[in-house]
Amino acid sequence: MQTLKLVAVSAGLSAPSSTRLLADRLAEAAESRLTEQEYAVEVQVVELRDLAVDIAKNFVTGFPSGELETAIDAVTGADGVIAVTPVFTASYSGLFKSFFDLIAPDALTGKPVLVAATGGTARHSLVLDHALRPLFAYLRALVVPTAVYAASEDWGSGGDETLPIGFGGDGLPSRIQRAGRELAEFVAARPAARDAEDDEVVPFEQQLADLRLD
Amino acid sequence: MQFGIFTVGDVTADPTTGRTPSEHERIKNTVAIALKAEEVGLDVFATGEHHNPPFVPSSPTTLLGHIAARTERLILSTSTTLITTNDPVKIAEDYATLQHLADGRVDLMMGRGNTGPVYPWFGQDIRQGIPLAVENYALLHRLWREDVVDWEGKFRSALQGFTSTPRPLDGVPPFVWHGSIRSPEIAEQAAYYGDGFFANHIFWPKQHTEKMVGLYRRRYAHYGHGTPEQAIVGLGGQVFMRKNSQDAVREFRPYFDNAPVYGHGPSLEEFSEETPxxxxxxxxxxxxxxxxxxxxxxxxxxxxxxxxAGLPLKTVLEQLDMLGEEVVPVLRKEFANMRPAGVPETAPLHPAVERTAAERTRTQEA
Structure with a gap:
């Protein structure tokens, strides 16, 4: 069986970073669901901090340098993507947006994506629905229903998703499990991502025919 | 192999002096650069086409016609001619006229242009870039090969019983290149017609050029024009030289750091590693x-x-001296030694150019 590739993109800037921590937890949750179903899974984490300078250069030169190109290829070639950003000034961080600005507009079409964000307080949690979802909707990605927001206080919350809401069933661990399960379901339901063919070109006769020229 | 220079025609301040040449000066300098190219033994001068500041070459055939009158051997070309926003009928007329004036020393390179507003300024839509390039070139191709053309397309008014004048010199149209950085459709178009493919090459890592040229070569063979190795390929390059390497780096760095295309981004060293x-x-x-x-x-x-990037004329002329005297003669010899039999040495030349060259050789021998 082909190995399924999960790629987590973390825009966290500090080390250690709670954004990276959330990305790892989400990846683990999705991976364990897929492994239970006997899929072979490979998880890769893309840390945007390490690519920050290359991302800026790409805007100036128009092309991605080596490691950035590898990261972009990993995301566009993944079977499922986990995209996690800290909340900066009422939205995703500029670095997070800049990275996705460099991905071709059609490269994520139909790709299962789990969106998540971190912040100091839960007051910013609608960033998920007002900023991240529209971004990936524009890219025609398939965003899973549960998006996960982790405020600082959430890292001290308990519970799991077997409990009823209000009794721990809506705590961070349960949200992570639910989102991971949804991503696993989306990934398993879709044909495996394949590498683009090198010679994909519309034959010239077809280009002429489209214009009704002989 | 043919060696030459291509110019964007930008009016850029010299970052070392802050001085910006006037448009008049830039146009005259461009002519001086073209004349120098012939003087130092280069084969080709190509001009870009732009319709917005800070660029001057909005009227390539006027410029090239002037240069044609003042040169004898130089092939006059473009880099690129906007096949999307120019009327293909006017391209057919302008470049056929130039071909007559230059006794066949003309070829041209088709490009789409990447300046958004130029499309609406000329009544077109940038989202139709590729279809415009396909349809307009299909018409241009016919206008140079058929005396009377009936035409109906999506983008331009129909033509009934139209004859583009003057007819190409001796009935042989100028050779055409198609230039692109990363659109496979354009490599496919070049291959379909058996035209040349020019890879800009200088702004992107080599993998992109390799991929596009590889595609063009395979499709050229697919369409029955020859083997993949026989396809006609051109490349861009970008150099700055001084006798000592360190002097070249020191002198060019301020121009690189402030260059309009890639300045204020990667270092000269990084860009040199990633691009040609x-x-x-x-x-x-x-x-x-x-x-x-x-x-x-x-x-x-x-x-x-x-x-x-604002390099002063004096420096550019010095660069051309070095290119013509020290670099190109060696490259000619080395490339010729490596080229297998059956692979064309140059892009097709107009028969009039070959005749003139043969006469020149005879005169020299006599």
Whole structure:
């Protein structure tokens, strides 16, 4: 069986970073669901901090340098993507947006994506629905229903998703499990991502025919 | 193999002095650069086409016509001619006229242009870039080959019983290149017609050029024009030279750091590693240029960008001296030694140019 590739993109800037921590937890949750179903899974984490300078250069030169190109290829070639950003000034961080600005507009079409964000307080949690979802909707990605927001206080919350809401069933661990399960379901339901063919070109006769020229 | 220069025609302040040339000065300098190209033994001068500041070459055939009158051997070309926003009928007329005036020393390179507002300024839509390039060139191709054309397309008014005048010199249209950085449709178009494919090469890592040229070569063979190795390939290059490598780097760095296309981004060293930019001694330029054939195969035309980013005329002319005296003679010899039999040495020349060259040789021998 082909190995399924999960790629987590973390825009966290500090080390250690709670954004990276959330990305790892989400990846683990999705991976364990897929492994239970006997899929072979490979998880890769893309840390945007390490690519920050290359991302800026790409805007100036128009092309991605080596490691950035590898990261972009990993995301566009993944079977499922986990995209996690800290909340900066009422939205995703500029670095997070800049990275996705460099991905071709059609490269994520139909790709299962789990969106998540971190912040100091839960007051910013609608960033998920007002900023991240529209971004990936524009890219025609398939965003899973549960998006996960982790405020600082959430890292001290308990519970799991077997409990009823209000009794721990809506705590961070349960949200992570639910989102991971949804991503696993989306990934398993879709044909495996394949590498683009090198010679994909519309034959010239077809280009002429489209214009009704002989 | 043909060697030459291509210019963007930008009016850029010299970052070392803060001085910006006037448009008049830039246009006159461009002519001086073209004349120098012939003087130092280069084969080709190509001009860009732009319709917005800070660029001057909005009227390429006026410029090239003037240069044609003042040169004898130089092939006059473009880099690129906007096949999207120009009327293909006017391209047919303008370049056929130029071909007559220059006794066949003309070819041209089709490009789409990447300045958004130019499309609406000329009544077109940038989202139709590829279809415009396909349809307009299909018409241009016919206008140069059929005396009377009936035409109906999507983008331009229909033509009934139209004859484009003057007819191409001796009935042989100018050779056409199609230029692109990363659109496979354009490589496919070049292959379909058996035209040349020119890879800009200088702004992107070599993998992109390798991929596009490879596609063009395979499709050229697919359409029955010859083997993949016989396809007509041109490449861009960008160099700055001084006798000592360190002097070249020191002198060029402020121009690189402030260059309109890539300035204020990667360092000169990083950009030199990732793209074909070579700043160093003539020997380093020779070695780098010879390495291009390792990923595109034996090719027919090498154009260098020499006069951008505010470099003063005096410096550009010095660069051309070095290019013509120290670099190109070695490259000619080395590339010729490596080129297998059956691979064309140059892009097709107009029969009138070959006749003139033969006469020149006879006169010299006599």
């Amino acid at each position: 930019l070579t700043v160093g001694s003539p020997q380093e330029v020779i070695e780098r240029t010879l390495s291009f054939r390792e990923y595109v195969g034996d090719y027919q035309r090498q154009l260098f960008l020499m006069d951008h």
